[in-house]
Amino acid sequence: MARPARVPDQVLELMRQGSRHAWTMEQIASGLQEAGHQADFSTVYRAVERLLGSNSLERVPLGDGATQYELAGQHHDHVRCVRCKALAALDCVLHESELRAAERASGWTILEHRVVLDGLCPDCREQAAAAARRPSAGRRRP
Amino acid sequence: MARPARVPDQVLELMRQGSRHAWTMEQIASGLQEAGHQADFSTVYRAVERLLGSNSLERVPLGDGATQYELAGQHHDHVRCVRCKALAALDCVLHESELRAAERASGWTILEHRVVLDGLCPDCREQAAAAARRPSAGRRRP
DNA sequence: CTAAGTGCAAATCATTTGCAACCAG
DNA sequence: CTGGTTGCAAATGATTTGCACTTAG
Numbered sequence: 001m002a003r004p005a006r007v008p009d010q011v012l013e014l015m016r017q018g019s020r021h022a023w024t025m026e027q028i029a030s031g032l033q034e035a036g037h038q039a040d041f042s043t044v045y046r047a048v049e050r051l052l053g054s055n056s057l058e059r060v061p062l063g064d065g066a067t068q069y070e071l072a073g074q075h076h077d078h079v080r081c082v083r084c085k086a087l088a089a090l091d092c093v094l095h096e097s098e099l100r101a102a103e104r105a106s107g108w109t110i111l112e113h114r115v116v117l118d119g120l121c122p123d124c125r126e127q128a129a130a131a132a133r134r135p136s137a138g139r140r141r142p
Numbered sequence: 143m144a145r146p147a148r149v150p151d152q153v154l155e156l157m158r159q160g161s162r163h164a165w166t167m168e169q170i171a172s173g174l175q176e177a178g179h180q181a182d183f184s185t186v187y188r189a190v191e192r193l194l195g196s197n198s199l200e201r202v203p204l205g206d207g208a209t210q211y212e213l214a215g216q217h218h219d220h221v222r223c224v225r226c227k228a229l230a231a232l233d234c235v236l237h238e239s240e241l242r243a244a245e246r247a248s249g250w251t252i253l254e255h256r257v258v259l260d261g262l263c264p265d266c267r268e269q270a271a272a273a274a275r276r277p278s279a280g281r282r283r284p
Numbered sequence: 285c286t287a288a289g290t291g292c293a294a295a296t297c298a299t300t301t302g303c304a305a306c307c308a309g
Numbered sequence: 310c311t312g313g314t315t316g317c318a319a320a321t322g323a324t325t326t327g328c329a330c331t332t333a334g
Contacts, residue, residue: 002287002289002332002333002334003287003288003289003290003331003332003333003334004288004289004333004334005288005290006289007289025323039290039291040290040291040292041323041324042291042324042325042326043289043290043291045323045324045325046289046290046325047289049325059205061203061204061205061206063201063203064203065323066322066323066324067205067323067324079244079248079250079252081250082253082254088248088250090244090248091247093236093240093243093244094235094236094240094257098235098236098237101235102232102235103261105233106221106230107264108223108259108263108264108267109261109262109267110259110260110261111260111261111262112261113257113260114257114258114259115236115255115256115257115258116256117241117250117252117254117255117256118253118254118256119245119250119251119252119253120250120251120253121250122250125250125251144306144307144308144309144310144311144312144313144314145307145308145312145313145315146308147313147314147315148314148315149314149315167298167299181315181316182316182317183298183316184299184300184301184315184316184317184318185314185315187300188314188315191300207297208298208299209298209299
């Protein structure tokens, strides 16, 4: 072997600071840069790929644009704001009993699960309610 | 108005035949072609986008490569084979009580949810078991 | 030395957009 | 005519790959 992997370590260090829950490649790259550790995009991709392989990171695919990544730790689910796209972690909402029921119903062996709840974060709920009170900006009826 | 939308109708017709549960753009395009209705990729994208807008289709983002789409009907969840990538529908595994519990715990308003279970389909489970029985192809201990 | 890690540029893949041609109402 | 629809080509954005260069062991 030769040359220890610098960038993967820096990526982990960055993500462990916890300034955010989930990261896009863009955010990881600029986070590294701010930390004085700039690295090429391709190198960051390779670093993340390696960290996924070692189960240090998890991929969080949400369907719009860029994939996000987060530290692999104890399992949790996600809530996502349909308005501002904020993402938050949530204690696991799916229980063993339901997984076993799903196994029985489907005939599959269930290994993992991913749950994404879509909804409104408190801020956006408030803003939406305020907008509804203001007829000028809200929808109007004919 | 002028010129009724031909391609969106053909896409719906194709997907309603039910030859598969979820479709990539690639599969939709080649499906149309096999049905004698070839259309340009950009047109298919536009058709799907419109059908999403009218809630006739749903997007199923799974994180690897191409997004999949399926007919919007009654809500269901998904199981996905980690080995062969097969995707199957599943009766909803998440119950109202859990959603309300998540709302209380998080302070968010939950509107929708998406659940993807990852596991082994019956075929792959069988094959994996067979491989484990055959030491030559399986992992060996030192 | 030697091989793994990195940077840079170019390639690939999925998806989107601009624009001119087209056509049913 | 008219405006929505389509095809084609080119743009975009995310991710991947080829390759030469660097460096710790």
